[in-house]
Amino acid sequence: MVKGVTRRVVVVRAPDQKYFEQAIFLLREEAESPDPPEEQVLKQAQAVADAYLLRTSPWARWRRAWVPALAALAGGAGASLLWWVGSGSFPLPF
Template identity: 45%
Template sequence: MVKGISRRVVVVESPDQRYFEQAIFIVRNEAVGEGVTARELVEEAKRVARDYAGGDHGRFSRAWRDLSPAVYTLIGAGGIGLAWLVAALV
C-alpha cells in the first residue's frame, strides 16, 4: 500500500559493510520546525547508530563480550561449586 505522505530521512552509511550497507532514520516532522540543522540531524543519527551498535560501552563490557564460551562455562561451574561448598559447610 502506498500513502501520499512525504517524509524526510537521514541515511548513514556503514563504515564496515560486511553486514549492513546503511541505516535509515525517519525524521520527525516536529524536528524540522524546531530549527534543527541538517548537520545536527546527521550527527545525531551517527551517534544513535554508533550507540545502538554497541560501539562505545567501555573496556570492561568489551572484555566480557570477547571472552570465549569456555570461560563462561568455567566461571559458571566455579560458581556452582562454590555454592555447593557453602551449602555443605552450613
Template identity: 45%
Template sequence: MVKGVSRQVIVVKSPDPRLFEQAIFIVKEDAFGKGVTADDVLQEARRVADGYIRRNTRWNRMWRKIPAPVYAAAGALLTTVCWSVAMLL
C-alpha cells in the same frame, strides 16, 4: 498503497559492516522547525547508529548473560586472593 505522503529520511553508512550496511532514519516532519539544523539531525542519527553497534557487539551480549551471583563470587575470590597475598608479605 499510500498516496501523497513524502518523508524525509537519513541514511547512515555503518561504521561496522559486519552487522548492517546502513541505517535508515525517518525524520519527523516538525524536526527542523525547532531550531535544529540538518547537521544536528545527521549527528544524532550517527550517534544512535554507533550506540546500537556498541550495545550489540558479541562481547557486550556475553557480559549481559552472566548472572549477578557470578560477579559476587568472582569479587569474593579476588578479595580472598588479595588478602592472602597481603598476609604472606
C-alpha cells in the same frame, strides 16, 4: 501503496560495511522547521547507530550474561571472608 504520506528521511551509509550497508532514519514531523542542521542530524544518527552496535556486539552479550553472575560470586566470597574474619577462628597476622 501508500498515498498522501510524505516523510523526510536521512540515509547514512556505513564507511565500514562489516555490520550494515546503510541506516535509514525517519525525521520527526516536529523537527526544527524548515530543516534541522545537517551536522546535528548526522551526529545524532551516528550516535544511535553506535549505541545499537554496542548493545548487540558479542562483548555486550557476554557482559549481560556473565557480569551479574561474577558479581554475585564476588559478593558471596566477600561476605564469607568477612564472616570468617569476624568469627575469630584464626589469628590475624597484623
